[in-house]
Amino acid sequence: xxxxxxxxxxxxxGMLHIGNARTALYNKLFALKHDGAFILRIEDxxxxxxDLGAERAIMEDLRWLGLDWDEGxxxxxxxxxxxxxxxxxxxxxxxxxxxxxxxxxPCYCTPEELEQMRKMLLxxxxxxxxxxxxxxxxxxxxxxxxREGRRPSLRFKVPEGTTVVEDIIHGAKTFENSLIxxxxxxxxxxxxxxxxxxxxxxALMEITHVIRGEDHLPNTPRQLLLYQALGFAPPHFAHxxxxxxxxxxxxSKRHGAxxxxxxxxxxxxxxxxxNYLVLLGGGSSGGGxxxxxxxxxxxxxxxxxxxxxxxxxxxxxxWLNRVHxxxxxxxxxxxxxxxxxxDFPLEGVKEGWLAQVxxxxxxxxxxxxxxxxxxxxxxxxxxxxxxxxxxALAENGALKxxxxxxxxxxxxPEVDEKNLPFIFSKLQAxxxxxxxxxxxxxxxxxxxxxxxxxxxNILPLLGKEVILERLKEVLGGS
Ligand code: GLU
Numbered sequence: 001x002x003x004x005x006x007x008x009x010x011x012x013x014g015m016l017h018i019g020n021a022r023t024a025l026y027n028k029l030f031a032l033k034h035d036g037a038f039i040l041r042i043e044d045x046x047x048x049x050x051d052l053g054a055e056r057a058i059m060e061d062l063r064w065l066g067l068d069w070d071e072g073x074x075x076x077x078x079x080x081x082x083x084x085x086x087x088x089x090x091x092x093x094x095x096x097x098x099x100x101x102x103x104x105x106p107c108y109c110t111p112e113e114l115e116q117m118r119k120m121l122l123x124x125x126x127x128x129x130x131x132x133x134x135x136x137x138x139x140x141x142x143x144x145x146x147r148e149g150r151r152p153s154l155r156f157k158v159p160e161g162t163t164v165v166e167d168i169i170h171g172a173k174t175f176e177n178s179l180i181x182x183x184x185x186x187x188x189x190x191x192x193x194x195x196x197x198x199x200x201x202x203a204l205m206e207i208t209h210v211i212r213g214e215d216h217l218p219n220t221p222r223q224l225l226l227y228q229a230l231g232f233a234p235p236h237f238a239h240x241x242x243x244x245x246x247x248x249x250x251x252s253k254r255h256g257a258x259x260x261x262x263x264x265x266x267x268x269x270x271x272x273x274x275n276y277l278v279l280l281g282g283g284s285s286g287g288g289x290x291x292x293x294x295x296x297x298x299x300x301x302x303x304x305x306x307x308x309x310x311x312x313x314x315x316x317x318x319w320l321n322r323v324h325x326x327x328x329x330x331x332x333x334x335x336x337x338x339x340x341x342x343d344f345p346l347e348g349v350k351e352g353w354l355a356q357v358x359x360x361x362x363x364x365x366x367x368x369x370x371x372x373x374x375x376x377x378x379x380x381x382x383x384x385x386x387x388x389x390x391x392a393l394a395e396n397g398a399l400k401x402x403x404x405x406x407x408x409x410x411x412x413p414e415v416d417e418k419n420l421p422f423i424f425s426k427l428q429a430x431x432x433x434x435x436x437x438x439x440x441x442x443x444x445x446x447x448x449x450x451x452x453x454x455x456x457n458i459l460p461l462l463g464k465e466v467i468l469e470r471l472k473e474v475l476g477g478s
Contacts, residue, residue, distance in 0.1 A: 004036025129181025281310025
């Protein structure tokens with residue numbers, strides 16, 4: 001069998017949408033599973049809609065998600081260039097071949113004329129399509145139109161008959177050619193149309209499997225006709241169902257954040273995001289819902305992708321993020337949390353200690369952005385107390401607990417994991433209190449809030465000095 005080659009071919013018109021990220025992920029997993037190549041191709045010929053920053057942003061998001069490419073922009077490869085805007089002469093050459101073979105013809109219709117035809121067909125209740133007005137244009141007539149200043153586009157002569165798309169996910173789909181209408185392959189300004197550029201590139205880049213969203217299924221019969229006309233063998237096709245919002249409409253801004261960047265900025269882990277996207281709507285068989293990269297690759301199969309649309313469920317993504325945060329090694333977690341720590345005074349703070357802090361905080365957070373809720377507890381200095389903490393410190397006996405804690409800690413060389421049992425038993429004995437009456441005031445004094453990481457995890461990381469300072473602050477009434 002030929003070596004698997006798949007591609008992700010975004011048009012850089014905006015941020016990477018999570019629906020497109022899912023397409024990219026499926027391609028990447030398929031490549032990894034079959035020891036193939038994952039190619040990134042930028043489809044940037046639609047100049048009017050181009051967003052210059054988008055190409056960079058898409059690449060950054062792909063890399064963040066772990067979807068780095070084997071060939072493509074910034075990486076190179078034997079099949080380049082990988083930007084369609086740099087492949088103009090290639091499209092010209094293949095368009096010329098089709099012209100010579102009589103498979104395409106120049107079309108001089110103006111946008112206004114095309115719009116009129118469209119309206120006429122719609123009024124008759126027919127599918128709008130090009131009816132072949134310029135198919136039989138005589139050379140004299142063509143010259144006449146050129147003299148008027150018209151520049152032709154090139155249209156493909158759709159043959160009669162039917163075209164069958166054999167889709168890995170949907171099975172065989174038959175399309176009536178007469179409903180397609182002769183379509184443009186080169187625009188009048190010399191730029192290629194999507195279907196043509198995609199076919200030329202997929203063929204020349206020796207793509208074996210085209211895995212993309214179902215919204216492209218209507219393009220596939222056109223593309224198959226082009227493969228035939230150009231004399232190329234077509235790849236295999238797999239069109240996955242679209243990603244929908246909870247209300248069943250295409251996932252869009254109305255449903256909340258839709259770009260990968262937004263989720264990254266909210267503190268989602270790439271692992272959780274990838275895990276969620278592959279879980280969504282099938283794509284993996286057997287095993288549990290939480291997957292490592294290795295498991296995702298192992299269990300991935302195109303045949304397992306559901307034919308019904310995938311419904312985006314933020315709650316599930318949040319749950320997976322929590323699980324992946326919990327599973328993460330402290331050093332890794334610190335690396336991922338870095339962008340969320342920029343506003344904290346961390347100069348001179350030791351990496352190892354900070355990683356331990358992350359390890360303690362991780363039990364209480366769902367997104368990395370929430371690290372900021374608990375990090376101040378561990379940093380030196382005064383700690384503001386919320387209403388619940390103030391109330392806990394106003395309870396009967398609370399100050400006695402704080403006073404006793406201060407006495408016990410003062411006499412110790414340091415507060416560490418080993419002497420915690422000693423500290424607590426001394427406190428219990430001297431105050432005759434236990435449970436909440438004992439722990440709540442201490443928690444309130446040391447952390448300023450009643451929820452958060454466990455006290456026994458916090459104390460050794462705070463250390464004797466900071467603990468004493470915070471206890472004294474409460475006792476001093478300051
Ligand atoms: N540029 C197209 C898109 O972003 C690519 C479609 C395809 O994969 O062929 O939708």
